[in-house]
Amino acid sequence: MKDVHVGVIGLGNVGSGTLAILNRNSAQIAQKLGFGLKVTAVCSRSVAGLDLADVPGDAMRTADWRDVVANPNVDIVAELVGGRGAAREMIDAAIANGKSVVTANKELMALEGADIWDRAIVSGVNLAMEASVAGGIPIHAVLREGISGDRIAAIAGILNGTSNYILTEMERRGDSFEDVLKEAQALGYAEADPAADVDGYDARSKLAILAALAFGERIVPDDIFVEGIRRITAQDFDYAHQLGHTIRLVCSAQRTEKGLILSVRPALIPESTILAGVKGAYNAIWVKGEFGADTFYYGRGAGPHPTGVAVVSDLMRVAREIRSGSPERVSPFAHERLGEYQPVSVLLQKRPYYLRFRVDDRPGIIAELAGILASKQIGLEAVLQLPCDTKNDLPFVITVESSPESAVREAVEQMSKLDFLREPPLALPMEPPL
Ligand SMILES: NC(=O)c1ccc[n+]([C@@H]2O[C@H](COP(=O)([O-])OP(=O)(O)OC[C@H]3O[C@@H](n4cnc5c(N)ncnc54)[C@H](OP(=O)(O)O)[C@@H]3O)[C@@H](O)[C@H]2O)c1
CATH class of the missing domain: 3.30.70.260 (ACT domain)
Structure with missing residues (x-):
């Protein structure tokens, strides 16, 4: 069967990890699919200065993303740039040109994903975004397919590796939030502007995407109460331990009689619980189903290779659908089918x-x-x-x-x-x- 052709826009952490896997694992990927995934175009504004050892010699290299989305030799566009402005333009143009899209962009998908999906449906193409939540943990596949037969009652997760690293280091060493943050910044675990991570906004985007998938609702970040970890002290851990608990930034979505209660906030969790064992930059998601009870997913929430695996697996799934001509795509935003539980205020909790x-x-x-x-x-x-x-x-x-x-x-x-x-x-x- 003919290869499926991929164009990659954004050659940073996730883009380079994706290209490395596509190159170094190409034989296995082709064996699993029955055809190859071939990179035919790559783009970043500074493409001329990059080491592109993992990119095939005959692939187009360009500094203008329009060359990729207009390229007739590209079937799937991987948007690995991030943010909302240019990334939205890239995705819209790719869909308008009849190309399926794979993205790692949680910020854009949490806010505008349902609208983008609607456009994809109209154009008859696919949209996949496994890498947007919890990097290397295939939680989309789990909610969309693995346990889709269940009725989800609750989700609780640790979805931001930076804040989890800071909290678990404060706990381990008894150091202050400020000291651990400074060290995390020096080590490259935290951004120079750490607000998105430590104030909970990154985790909130991810929870919006997961909750939409799990409960079949249209959920936007503003539906979710958010509070960051800046006020937590080493002493809070001492008190929490006295109570048999620890402290984590918990992302929670709960179905109640009144509606969905959604929050991202530091919370005390019992030391005996499996979430309390999630340390450092790891992520985890616990899902409670009405029929299947508890399942738990754990792994690396970020990094070029774990996130690259999620992107490449999405590329493989979309490529299979392109080759098999399957019209039955599963929406990553199930709002148009269920809509039973509206988000309600956390004040009711x-x-x-x-x-x-x-x-x-x-x-x-x-x-x-x-x-x-x-x-x-x-x-x-x-x-x-x-x-x-x-x-x-x-x-x-x-x-x-x-x-x-x-x-x-x-x-x-x-x-x-x-x-x-x-x-x-x-x-x-x-x-x-x-
Ligand atoms: N890092 C992770 O572990 C991780 C995990 C999960 C999800 N994500 C998501 O993955 C996406 C990418 O993250 P990242 O960490 O890989 O970011 P990054 O390292 O900053 O890479 C972004 C890339 O996009 C390119 N770019 C920016 N604007 C562009 C434009 N207008 N046209 C073409 N290329 C452009 C940049 O290069 P130039 O400046 O040269 O153009 C760079 O190569 C984001 O949505 C992020 O939230 C990241």
């Missing part, structure tokens, strides 16, 4: 909470805080204070019984006005064990 205070010590503090909790019908569970030699910046923790987030937020707001507090209380939900 009920959880036990961990409240951490930093105060100037004086008599009556606990009574005053307990009074506010009681006025919101929040039951106090425990008060913890680890030994500390300062009186003017004293940390301690109150845990409360399962309560609505709305009540906890009102209490925290009222507490924030108290003059003995050195900063607003930190409120973290305590997730139930898996």
